[in-house]
Amino acid sequence: MISPNLQAKLSTPLKIGSVEIKSRVLQSPLSGITDLVFRRLVRRYAPESMMYTEMVHASGLHYIKGLPKIMEIDPQERPISIQLFDCRPDFLAEAAQKAQAEGADxxxxxxxxxxxxxxxxxxxxxxxxxxxVAEAILREVIKSVDIPVTMKTRIGWDDNEITILDFAKRMQDAGAQMITVHARTRAQGYNGNARWEWIAKVKEVLSIPVIANGDIFSVESAVKCLEETGADGVMCSRGTLGYPFLVGEIDYFLKTGERLAPPTPIELLECAKEHLRALGEYKGDKGVYQARKHMAWYAKGFVGASVLRGQLSQVETVQEGVGLIDKAIESLEKGYEVELESGLAMV
Ligand SMILES: Cc1cc2nc3c(=O)[nH]c(=O)nc-3n(C[C@H](O)[C@H](O)[C@H](O)COP(=O)(O)O)c2cc1C
Structure with missing residues (x-):
């Protein structure tokens, strides 16, 4: 399924300046999602992949003491990138120094x-x-830290302004060590298809690594995207919502040519429970509220999933959520036993 040329390229490490990554599959930054708890789950299945924090507001950081929780990283979680946003080069440079001190790669x-x-x-x-301004930001941030500086962008503002080729070249010249291209315009938001053909064009004009992003929802789409674009790696985003297995599944396939068995609905629910408990522990009540959306994303692919989703999206406590999930697991196990007895599960 993977061409020999692609396989050969993917078997070498991804080099981001001085940093070497042993995986060509990355977990994207997702605001409100990719906190330490989520990243831990993704990393269990993709230990060598690069992960990103949620985006951190550099100006906001300037005015507070200490670091916000979204910037916290576990010393053991490597490789890790801290993502920053702002338009002020000075605040971004200051924030980058704090990110470096926190242990970002x-x-x-x-x-x-x-x-x-x-x-x-x-x-x-x-x-x-x-x-x-983007160039000035890169130059200032690069001056302020010793670690590689990368950027993530879209193909343009709208269909009349697809500026990615010129923009990407300028960012490379300003010192960016890697670029991730989400192959949609700003006007598209998250709608319509990702236009991977633009990633192929970016790849032709740059010498730094180019990471393809947009519509990577499966092993098949990752391989197709890598074949079509010649990109140096793929970054998974919405495909990981309620499915922290995706990055690992793709990584495993790219490395071995073999597929991991997908999780069963029961395994998904066990993962949901673990996610809920860990968020509750890490963030208290706020974590439980944040967990609601995650729980709803996990509950899919079995009879009764939509009812469970509704219930989980309103839980007030960890115990309540765990109780609901345990009940669902119990009835799935019973259903499985019935299927086994009737021979259905053997079909
Ligand atoms: C809920 C949500 C939060 C996001 N937060 C960030 C973010 O903090 N930083 C970022 O660069 N992109 C962010 N994105 C964009 C994704 O990283 C990714 O570029 C986009 O979803 C396209 O990939 P997909 O089609 O595979 O989802 C976010 C997207 C979603 C849906």
Whole structure:
């Protein structure tokens, strides 16, 4: 399923400046999702993959003492990148120093976020329209740290302004050590297909590693994307919601040519329970509220999943959530026994 050329390329480490990563599959930064708890789950199945924190507001960081929880990393979790956003080179440089001190292997600058609240203030994807500011940011941040600085962006502002080729070249010239391209415009948000053909074009004009992002939901889509774009790696995003197995499944396939068995609904629910407990422990009540959306994402692929999703999206305590999940697991096990007795599970 993978061409020999691709296999040969993928068997070498991904080099981000001085940092070598033994995996070509990355877990994207996801605001409100990729906290320490989530990353721990992803890393269990993808121990060699690069993970990203949620994006951290550099100006916000300037005005507080200490670090926000979203910037916290576990000393054992490597390789890890801390993602920053802002439009002020000085605040970004200061934040990058704090990220380096916290133990980040690389700093990533967000130049792709489409959210109005962020673009209005000149951050995220609005930097596509101000390449000189983006360059200044990179130069300033690179000067302030010893670790590689990378960036993540989109293909352009909208269909009339697909500027990625020029933009990416400028970022490389300013010193970026890797670029991740989410192959949608800012105007697309998360709609429509990712336009991987643009990643192939970016790859042709750059010498730094190019990571493909957008619509990587399975082993098949990852391989197809790598074949079509020639990218140096793929980054998984929404495909990991309620499915922290995805990065590991793709990584395993790229390394061995073999598929891992997908988790059963019971295994998914066990994972949901672990996620809920860990979020409760790590963040208290706030963690439980955040866990609601995760729980709902896990509960799929079996009879009764939609009812369970509704219930889980309203839980108030860890115990309540665990109770609901345990009941669902029990009835799935009973169903499985019935299937076994009737021979259905053997089909
Ligand atoms: C809930 C959510 C939060 C996100 N947060 C971030 C973020 O903090 N930083 C970032 O660079 N991209 C963020 N993104 C964008 C994703 O990393 C990714 O680029 C995008 O979802 C496209 O990939 P996909 O089609 O595989 O989902 C976020 C996307 C979603 C859906």
């Amino acid at each position: 690389t700093i990533d600058i967000n130049m792709g976020c489409p959210v109005n609240k962020i673009t209005r203030k000149g951050g995220g994807s609005s930097l596509l329209r101000q390449p000189e």
